[in-house]
Amino acid sequence: xxxLLTLLLAAGPLPAAQPSPARAHYEAGLRxxxxxDLAGAEAAYRxxxxxxxxxxxAHDRLGFVLGQLGRTPEALDEFRRAAEADPRLFDAQYHLGxxxxxxxxxxxxxxxxxxxxALDPRHAEARFYLGVCLKHEGQLxxxxxxxxxxxxxNPEIALAHLHLGLSLQQLGDMPGAVASLRRAxxxxxxxxxxxxxxxxxxxxxxxxxxxxxxxxxLVSERPDDFDVQQNxxxxxxxxxxxxxAVGTYRELVARSPNALAYYNLGLALKQKDDFMAAEDxxxxxxxxxxxxxxxxxxxxxxxWQTNRPDDAAAALRAAIDRKPDYAEAHYxxxxxxxxxxDLAGATEEFRLxxxxxxxxxxxxxxxxxxxxxxxxxxxxxxxxxxAERLNKKKVDAQAAxxxxxxxxxxxxxxxxxxxxxxxxxxxxxxxEMAEAHYQLALALQRQxxxxxxxxxxxxxxxxxxxxxxxSE
Numbered sequence: 001x002x003x004l005l006t007l008l009l010a011a012g013p014l015p016a017a018q019p020s021p022a023r024a025h026y027e028a029g030l031r032x033x034x035x036x037d038l039a040g041a042e043a044a045y046r047x048x049x050x051x052x053x054x055x056x057x058a059h060d061r062l063g064f065v066l067g068q069l070g071r072t073p074e075a076l077d078e079f080r081r082a083a084e085a086d087p088r089l090f091d092a093q094y095h096l097g098x099x100x101x102x103x104x105x106x107x108x109x110x111x112x113x114x115x116x117x118a119l120d121p122r123h124a125e126a127r128f129y130l131g132v133c134l135k136h137e138g139q140l141x142x143x144x145x146x147x148x149x150x151x152x153x154n155p156e157i158a159l160a161h162l163h164l165g166l167s168l169q170q171l172g173d174m175p176g177a178v179a180s181l182r183r184a185x186x187x188x189x190x191x192x193x194x195x196x197x198x199x200x201x202x203x204x205x206x207x208x209x210x211x212x213x214x215x216x217x218l219v220s221e222r223p224d225d226f227d228v229q230q231n232x233x234x235x236x237x238x239x240x241x242x243x244x245a246v247g248t249y250r251e252l253v254a255r256s257p258n259a260l261a262y263y264n265l266g267l268a269l270k271q272k273d274d275f276m277a278a279e280d281x282x283x284x285x286x287x288x289x290x291x292x293x294x295x296x297x298x299x300x301x302x303x304w305q306t307n308r309p310d311d312a313a314a315a316l317r318a319a320i321d322r323k324p325d326y327a328e329a330h331y332x333x334x335x336x337x338x339x340x341x342d343l344a345g346a347t348e349e350f351r352l353x354x355x356x357x358x359x360x361x362x363x364x365x366x367x368x369x370x371x372x373x374x375x376x377x378x379x380x381x382x383x384x385x386x387a388e389r390l391n392k393k394k395v396d397a398q399a400a401x402x403x404x405x406x407x408x409x410x411x412x413x414x415x416x417x418x419x420x421x422x423x424x425x426x427x428x429x430x431x432e433m434a435e436a437h438y439q440l441a442l443a444l445q446r447q448x449x450x451x452x453x454x455x456x457x458x459x460x461x462x463x464x465x466x467x468x469x470x471s472e
Contacts, residue, residue: 056086124154158187174205208239259289293323327357400430434464
């Protein structure tokens with residue numbers, strides 16, 4: 001429970017109705033606890049409970065002392081007794097929920113933490129723990145709401161900013177993730193988790209230069225940090241510094257020859273067009289971990305690029321064995337089989353690509369062309385029509401992005417009617433584009449058309465839960 005201590009509450013006073021001998025033992029326990037005499041505090045709280053077995057606050061403080069002594073299961077029992085004796089005691093619900101979280105039981109922690117937040121909605125730490133439990137359980141939109149409220153109530157909780165940033169990253173809001181993770185790293189510069197996560201978020205946002213600088217600083221402090229060095233290699237690849245990326249991964253495989261390090265080395269060497277060395281690294285990765293699908297897939301690409309189609313097909317089949325829904329592997333295998341004249345095999349692979357990646361224009365187009373060659377005119381027409389529809393959708397999305405940008409520029413210029421017109425066109429072209437709905441709602445709100453804006457705010461939040469509806 002050590003990590004829990006900085007977020008726990010001080011003990012509250014006893015209700016006046018408590019019998020005076022029990023009160024005296026309870027207050028003695030508080031004094032001994034504050035003086036660091038945990039054994040004495042435990043004894044005093046137990047004396048109070050001997051006199052009043054359902055004294056909720058004594059159960060709660062006893063639980064806290066037991067937690068400090070490393071006796072977590074006993075602490076949990078005391079917190080449960082406290083919550084049972086007085087379900088409206090915030091401290092008991094909060095301590096029970098937070099301790100359950102620290103023991104790894106997030107599903108059980110949700111119940112007392114929800115009760116704690118209901119009892120004291122302005123308690124930032126309770127909001128934080130509820131948020132991280134929801135995040136752990138995959139309820140990202142609900143977690144986001146709690147974590148945002150936690151940092152609003154107490155902007156100094158570094159861990160809340162960290163988990164808020166990670167939640168935003170999972171949801172796809174990279175600018176928001178970078179801002180939250182940067183704040184976490186500022187509040188706690190010693191947190192390698194915060195700084196490493198910031199480096200990854202910067203990389204995902206496309207800021208390779210700053211990502212490299214952030215991760216290099218971490219590597220210089222602890223050169224044996226495998227995860228950070230892996231991330232540094234990825235950032236160097238994104239930056240286009242292939243020599244440095246290869247050097248980073250060679251250091252990794254020398255220090256820790258595992259599959260992931262060899263795979264990343266193979267990927268970097270492939271990008272350098274050093275195909276022979278890439279093949280060696282990828283085969284090492286395959287040998288070290290028979291479950292990873294990416295090494296055999298990338299090996300298949302290398303073998304195809306070096307004009308060894310039979311070997312490439314074998315590698316791609318190995319990737320598919322490891323991951324049957326690997327759409328990219330199915331597509332490349334289909335392409336190879338088509339060039340080898342195996343039209344039936346290629347057709348099946350393109351169908352499997354579409355099964356796993358229905359939005360692939362290339363797979364629909366390739367399938368349509370093959371079906372036409374095999375005399376299936378109806379099937380070919382359907383596949384080619386779907387390819388055309390998907391391609392039009394892609395073109396419409398590009399046009400919608402242009403319309404959103406134009407709408408924002410018109411808002412900045414004070415032309416609200418023109419902005420609304422552009423943004424309505426964006427929504428028409430791409431009904432599933434969150435940014436189009438959001439910017440249209442903002443423009444309508446600025447026009448005073450709050451009722452018309454509301455459905456677009458709701459659509460934006462449905463598509464991108466991190467987006468906030470501003471107040472009037």
